[in-house]
Amino acid sequence: MSELQSATLIARLRIYGSDLSRWPDHQQAAREALVAQPDVRRAWESERVLDRAMAAHRDAMDQEIARSDAASGIRRRLLSRIPADPLAGIAWRSVAAAMLVAGMLGGAIDLVLPEPLESTDMAMLDPLDTLDDADTR
Amino acid sequence: MAKDGELDAATREIAEMRAVASGDPAAFAQLIDRESPRLLRFAQGLLGTLEEAEDVVQDTLIRLYENAGSWEPQARIGTWLHRVCYNRSIDKLRRRRAFVEDGVLDEMPDGADLPDSALLRSEAVRSVRDAMERLPHRQRTAVLLFHFQELAQREAAGIMGISEPAFESLLARARRQMRTLLDREGDGDV
Numbered sequence: 001m002s003e004l005q006s007a008t009l010i011a012r013l014r015i016y017g018s019d020l021s022r023w024p025d026h027q028q029a030a031r032e033a034l035v036a037q038p039d040v041r042r043a044w045e046s047e048r049v050l051d052r053a054m055a056a057h058r059d060a061m062d063q064e065i066a067r068s069d070a071a072s073g074i075r076r077r078l079l080s081r082i083p084a085d086p087l088a089g090i091a092w093r094s095v096a097a098a099m100l101v102a103g104m105l106g107g108a109i110d111l112v113l114p115e116p117l118e119s120t121d122m123a124m125l126d127p128l129d130t131l132d133d134a135d136t137r
Numbered sequence: 138m139a140k141d142g143e144l145d146a147a148t149r150e151i152a153e154m155r156a157v158a159s160g161d162p163a164a165f166a167q168l169i170d171r172e173s174p175r176l177l178r179f180a181q182g183l184l185g186t187l188e189e190a191e192d193v194v195q196d197t198l199i200r201l202y203e204n205a206g207s208w209e210p211q212a213r214i215g216t217w218l219h220r221v222c223y224n225r226s227i228d229k230l231r232r233r234r235a236f237v238e239d240g241v242l243d244e245m246p247d248g249a250d251l252p253d254s255a256l257l258r259s260e261a262v263r264s265v266r267d268a269m270e271r272l273p274h275r276q277r278t279a280v281l282l283f284h285f286q287e288l289a290q291r292e293a294a295g296i297m298g299i300s301e302p303a304f305e306s307l308l309a310r311a312r313r314q315m316r317t318l319l320d321r322e323g324d325g326d327v
Contacts, residue, residue: 014309014312014313015305015308015309015312016283016308017284017312022283022287024289024290024291024301046316047312050312050315050316050319051284053261053262053264053265053319054265054280054284054285054315056261056262056265057262057265057266057269058178058284058285060262060266061178061181061182061285062174062178064187065174065177065178065181065187066174068187070173070177070187070190070191070194071169071170071173071174071177073191074169074173074191074194074195074198075166075169075170075173077195078165078169078195078198078199078202079162079165079166079169081199082160082162082165082202083160
């Protein structure tokens with residue numbers, strides 16, 4: 001490893017910190033190899049102290065937010081402001097697709113089923129006529 | 138593979154925004170629950186108080202709701218929210234110091250009158266918090282976006298409306314100043 005590479009790597013550590021996976025370029029294997037060098041290793045450890053301190057601060061902020069009513073308050077206030085829509089949540093696309101499929105199925109069945117060979121005559125019996133016949137007997 | 142993942146995420150977000158635009162409260166509630174704690178952390182880091190952060194995050198999510206109907210997936214929802222949240226926070230900082238010219242804002246240290254929090258009692262945590270509050274707001278924003286919000290450099294630079302080299306420079310100065318402040322405060326053992 002050249003001195004230039006080592007210096008470049010230390011400079012990158014000073015910018016992006018000790019978590020090599022967060023660096024914008026993608027040469028992690030090379031960086032991990034370089035971290036094994038004593039001068040780079042020292043710089044990495046120094047940056048890791050800062051990173052850990054920032055992570056602790058971030059965790060403390062998250063705990064404070066979780067304990068507060070802030071997120072649930074925002075949720076409550078925002079949901080009370082949006083107009084209630086009783087039809088919201090219905091997947092209209094699914095409904096339309098189901099109707100289309102049903103229509104196509106109906107058409108297909110109509111095409112597949114054979115036409116009746118001869119028309120069936122229907123005799124309508126007038127119930128009153130029948131009654132009259134019975135009465136006259 | 139990564140591009141497929143990005144496409145899937147974009148498709149999911151489009152569907153989510155359509156549901157929000159249709160007035161589906163469950164979809165909006167889910168989005169609020171997912172995004173608000175993270176946005177609160179970002180806004181609190183910028184403004185110093187949870188109360189002000191709450192206002193900013195609420196305004197930000199209202200903006201999202203209003204824009205849901207015309208949502209175009211030019212950015213991820215999270216990135217868009219961070220950008221709006223950042224702009225609203227800057228507006229608040231400017232109003233807080235209405236007597237200061239905008240150009241001077243970057244040079245001003247923030248958070249001189251921030252309330253203590255019971256959860257930030259730990260010495261190490263308090264030292265970092267104090268050091269961050271002393272950073273100029275653009276440096277602090279760079280640290281927050283990259284290290285606290287864990288956004289990629291390109292995304293973070295986009296949120297701040299600056300180039301990636303400019304963001305890199307801000308981040309370098311921020312970390313250097315943090316180290317200096319922490320070393321000055323103690324013996325360097327943060």
